[in-house]
Amino acid sequence: MGNADVNIEELQTFVEVADAGGISPAAQRLGVAKSIVSRRLARLEAExxxxxxxxxxxxxxxTEAGATFxxxxARACAEIAVAKETMLPAGELRGRLRVAVPLSFGPTHFAPVLAEMxxxxxxxxIQACYSDRFVDLIAEGYDCAIRVGYLPDSNLIARRIGPIYGRLVASPAYIKNYGEPTTPETLLTHQALMQGTETWxxxxxxxxxxxxxxGALRRTTVRRWSPPRWRGWASPICPTASPMRIWPPARWCR
Incomplete structure (x- = not known):
């Protein structure tokens, strides 16, 4: 190796590629495009x-050289991070925070919190990823996630934020055609709009x-249900804490 003017971003990118095992997962961890990771890696190798x-x-x-380097x-990046921390005012937060948030909850409820932060x-x-798919925090390089629903057993640390209460609604046309369910058991004879496979x-x-x-009709997201499109069908449970909009609300029966 000759004299090289190495950029800290290139070093950090290389460490992420080495630890993640590939350019794509490293790009996800860094929150940048794969092309940027490839260019940084190429520049570092050239330098x-x-x-x-x-x-x-x-x-x-x-490679053998890569494993040694x-x-x-990694130590150089850690030392630079410590040096930066020592120059910051006491209590000043800095760095990257990647958060995975459900699309049915994040834009209206969590986005204001992130903006204030x-x-x-x-x-x-701060980088927020809004998606209703299940996100693997470790594999995809997220620092934390907001989950809605029951959590499976996990080694991750979880904190309960609060309860979510739901309601069942149906269009007047559906009630007129199929009748109003009067007990939970009678719901089994009715149709519903579903999100994935779920129980109530x-x-x-x-x-x-x-x-x-x-459920004859299913959706992958519940952010918006449009009565003109689903008229005549029963609606699934609508979490009152979600930003799902039923428009116009006067056309629906609880």
Whole structure:
């Protein structure tokens, strides 16, 4: 290796590629395009005059030089991060925060919280991913996530934010054609608009009932249900804490 003017971003990118095992997962962790990761990696290899990674069918693998350089690069990045921290005012937050948030909850309920956090801590770089798919925090490089519903057993640390209460609604046309369900059991004979495969947990005082309704129509997101498109059908449970809009609300029956 000759004299090289190495950029810290290039070092950080190389470490992410080495640890993630590929350019695509490294790009997800860094929150940048894959092309940017590739360019940074190419510049670093050109500056060092040595090949650090090789492409494989499963991603990328470190060369012998890359495996040796990875540890030095990681320590250098850590030392620079510590040096930056020592120069900041006490209590000042900085760095990157990647958050995964459900599309049915984030834009209206969580986005204002992130905006206020960004205002209070201008040195932070906050990246929010709004999606209703299940996100693997470790594999995709997220720092935290908001989950709506029951959590499976996990080694991750979880904190309960609050309850979500739901309601069942149907269009007047549906009630007119098929009648109004009067008990949880009668819901089994009705049609419903579903999100994925789900069951409804209904409570009546101290009694809890699980209902798996019939769903001829399904959606991958519940952010907006449009009555003109779904007229004549029963609506699924509408979480009152979600930003799902039923427009216009006067046309629906609870």
């Amino acid at each position: 060092l005059g040595v090949q650090l990674v090789v492409r494989t069918t499963r991603g990328t693998a470190l 990875r540890d030095y690069a 960004a205002r209070r801590h201008p040195l932070m770089h 947990q209904l409570t009546d005082g101290g009694r809890s009932i699980t209902v798996r309704p019939q």
